[in-house]
Amino acid sequence: MTTLLIADHDGSALNDATLRTLSAATELGAPVHVLVAGSNSDAAAAHAATFTGVENVLQASDAAYDHLLAEPVAALIVSLTGDYDALVAPNTTNGKNIMPRVAALLDVMQISDVTAIISADTFERPIYAGNAIQTVQSTDATKVITIRTAAFSVAEEGGSASINAVSGDTGEGLSSYVGEEVAKSERPELTSAKIIISGGRALGSAEKFQEVILPVADKLGAAIGASRAAVDAGYAPNDWQVGQTGKVVAPDLYIACGISGAIQHLAGMKDSKVIVAINKDEDAPIFQIADYGLVADLFDILPQLEAELDKPS
Amino acid sequence: MKILVPVKRVVDYNVKVRVKSDGSGVELTNVKMAMNPFDEISVEEALRLREAGIASEVIIVSIGPLKAQETIRTALAMGADRGILVQHDELVEPLAVAKILKQIIDEEKPELVIAGKQAIDDDNNQTGQMLAALLGWPQGTFASVLAIADGEMDVTREVDGGLQTIKLKLPAVVTTDLRLNEPRYASLPNIMKAKKKPIEMKTPEDYGVDMTPRLTVLKTIEPTGRNAGVKVADVAELVAKLRDEAGVL
Numbered sequence: 001m002t003t004l005l006i007a008d009h010d011g012s013a014l015n016d017a018t019l020r021t022l023s024a025a026t027e028l029g030a031p032v033h034v035l036v037a038g039s040n041s042d043a044a045a046a047h048a049a050t051f052t053g054v055e056n057v058l059q060a061s062d063a064a065y066d067h068l069l070a071e072p073v074a075a076l077i078v079s080l081t082g083d084y085d086a087l088v089a090p091n092t093t094n095g096k097n098i099m100p101r102v103a104a105l106l107d108v109m110q111i112s113d114v115t116a117i118i119s120a121d122t123f124e125r126p127i128y129a130g131n132a133i134q135t136v137q138s139t140d141a142t143k144v145i146t147i148r149t150a151a152f153s154v155a156e157e158g159g160s161a162s163i164n165a166v167s168g169d170t171g172e173g174l175s176s177y178v179g180e181e182v183a184k185s186e187r188p189e190l191t192s193a194k195i196i197i198s199g200g201r202a203l204g205s206a207e208k209f210q211e212v213i214l215p216v217a218d219k220l221g222a223a224i225g226a227s228r229a230a231v232d233a234g235y236a237p238n239d240w241q242v243g244q245t246g247k248v249v250a251p252d253l254y255i256a257c258g259i260s261g262a263i264q265h266l267a268g269m270k271d272s273k274v275i276v277a278i279n280k281d282e283d284a285p286i287f288q289i290a291d292y293g294l295v296a297d298l299f300d301i302l303p304q305l306e307a308e309l310d311k312p313s
Numbered sequence: 314m315k316i317l318v319p320v321k322r323v324v325d326y327n328v329k330v331r332v333k334s335d336g337s338g339v340e341l342t343n344v345k346m347a348m349n350p351f352d353e354i355s356v357e358e359a360l361r362l363r364e365a366g367i368a369s370e371v372i373i374v375s376i377g378p379l380k381a382q383e384t385i386r387t388a389l390a391m392g393a394d395r396g397i398l399v400q401h402d403e404l405v406e407p408l409a410v411a412k413i414l415k416q417i418i419d420e421e422k423p424e425l426v427i428a429g430k431q432a433i434d435d436d437n438n439q440t441g442q443m444l445a446a447l448l449g450w451p452q453g454t455f456a457s458v459l460a461i462a463d464g465e466m467d468v469t470r471e472v473d474g475g476l477q478t479i480k481l482k483l484p485a486v487v488t489t490d491l492r493l494n495e496p497r498y499a500s501l502p503n504i505m506k507a508k509k510k511p512i513e514m515k516t517p518e519d520y521g522v523d524m525t526p527r528l529t530v531l532k533t534i535e536p537t538g539r540n541a542g543v544k545v546a547d548v549a550e551l552v553a554k555l556r557d558e559a560g561v562l
Contacts, residue, residue, distance in 0.1 A: 071451055093455060093472040100441075103408070104446035107408070109527035110437070126536070128339060128436070131329060134532070134533045136529065136530055179477075179478050180477040182476075183474060189474070238471055238492060245490075253555065290541065290542055294547075294548070294551055304548040
């Protein structure tokens with residue numbers, strides 16, 4: 001009985017989502033091996049070896065696995081799968097891209113977006129944008145699982161696993177990487193941030209969004225989120241979107257500014273530890289789930305908030 | 314080339330679903346149903362490719378109850394050419410759907426499949442990737458831009474942190490994300506015309522696919538709710554509470 005965790009990484013380190021998935025993988029009760037795929041992945045493999053619960057790190061250094069393209073990486077996983085009872089990945093875009101391909105090649109029904117592990121074959125997962133929680137039991141011999149990472153904490157350091165080179169299928173060159181536009185930012189990543197400040201359509205323009213939200217975010221060391229309405233209106237980039245169709249987050253503090261609280265948005269942030277809502281409409285649904293509500297115009301409040309944070313506590 | 318678009322009949326996205334009191338699932342009786350929103354985007358993209366002269370025919374497939382005919386009819390009213398309904402009244406899982414679609418694709422030989430990235434009922438996000446695997450085709454998931462030329466396709470994908478572009482050899486499977494396009498509304502004349510377009514009726518047995526679910530649903534519950542907290546009067550009170558009461562600053 002062994003679990004294989006498929007790491008999502010940038011070559012230098014496993015990402016936060018993978019470290020949370022490691023916590024989930026250890027809950028399955030079996031030793032965990034971590035697969036790190038891609039050339040120039042030495043640092044990421046070394047990083048994987050330092051976590052408690054990791055028994056073995058498998059490093060597949062073929063350049064075919066660079067950028068974690070689904071076709072070659074799925075072929076690799078399938079060629080390694082004979083030794084494993086469970087294949088686990090974070091529900092990052094890489095995990096969501098690769099794992100169903102693996103599942104179909106193994107003739108297995110994947111369990112997506114797992115939020116709780118009840119036993120080695122029984123899991124909880126949200127359906128209908130989190131409006132219902134289902135408990136499902138898998139009858140497949142190999143479990144293929146993606147993890148809703150906001151539901152698990154980051155694994156602890158303290159391991160010293162060995163790193164072993166592996167090789168496997170590389171697929172048939174069906175796809176190739178062309179390029180990417182990834183926003184470079186000094187701010188924390190949305191899915192791993194302790195504090196998130198989010199803006200809605202009430203911001204009114206991309207300029208106002210920048211002008212009002214950014215200074216407070218900088219003061220708090222917060223990541224920036226946005227509602228779908230704000231993203232669709234062009235006030236904020238796509239990858240800031242929090243919600244059913246965007247990112248699911250669970251920070252210690254979530255500050256919703258000018259966000260009414262559509263079901264789609266709540267599905268992405270309602271597991272936050274503390275929720276603050278700032279909205280001038282006192283009937284906005286966001287107040288029904290907020291721990292602290294402030295009925296006021298965000299354009300007045302956010303500059304005041306920035307000033308208040310400067311005062312000594 | 315032909316394009317095949319699978320569509321799913323789901324609870325309308327504006328409806329807040331209720332969990333049945335016996336925990337057996339969610340209440341679907343007398344609930345407004347509609348085409349899965351990501352599938353509408355898929356239909357729209359296929360129609361645009363046909364209008365651009367890249368595609369010759371757009372075929373709609375649904376696997377679901379008899380009433381999924383209405384969903385296919387909606388796609389035909391948007392402008393798709395014909396439909397196939399594989400009637401199955403019970404729950405369908407992505408793996409079984411992918412197996413049926415593979416059989417249909419072996420017969421119809423489309424060069425491109427455009428599927429929604431996920432259905433908004435089970436939120437699985439699996440079918441397109443599974444289909445690509447079974448066909449041995451490349452996959453372009455979460456697409457926000459498609460560009461087809463010379464037997465290849467560049468797909469711009471919405472990934473964590475930004476956008477990624479990959480090149481796929483055709484035939485291929487694409488799954489659509491929200492910002493790929495804005496689906497059209499069907500005009501009244503097109504709704505009338507759609508009534509005459511053919512829908513072929515099939516069953517899973519026709520394709521020899523076992524529909525028995527692999528996942529057993531043990532129970533379905535309401536998520537634990539959050540209660541509304543307190544209203545604060547001003548910023549000073551808010552910051553004080555966040556520091557002293559909540560301890561998050």
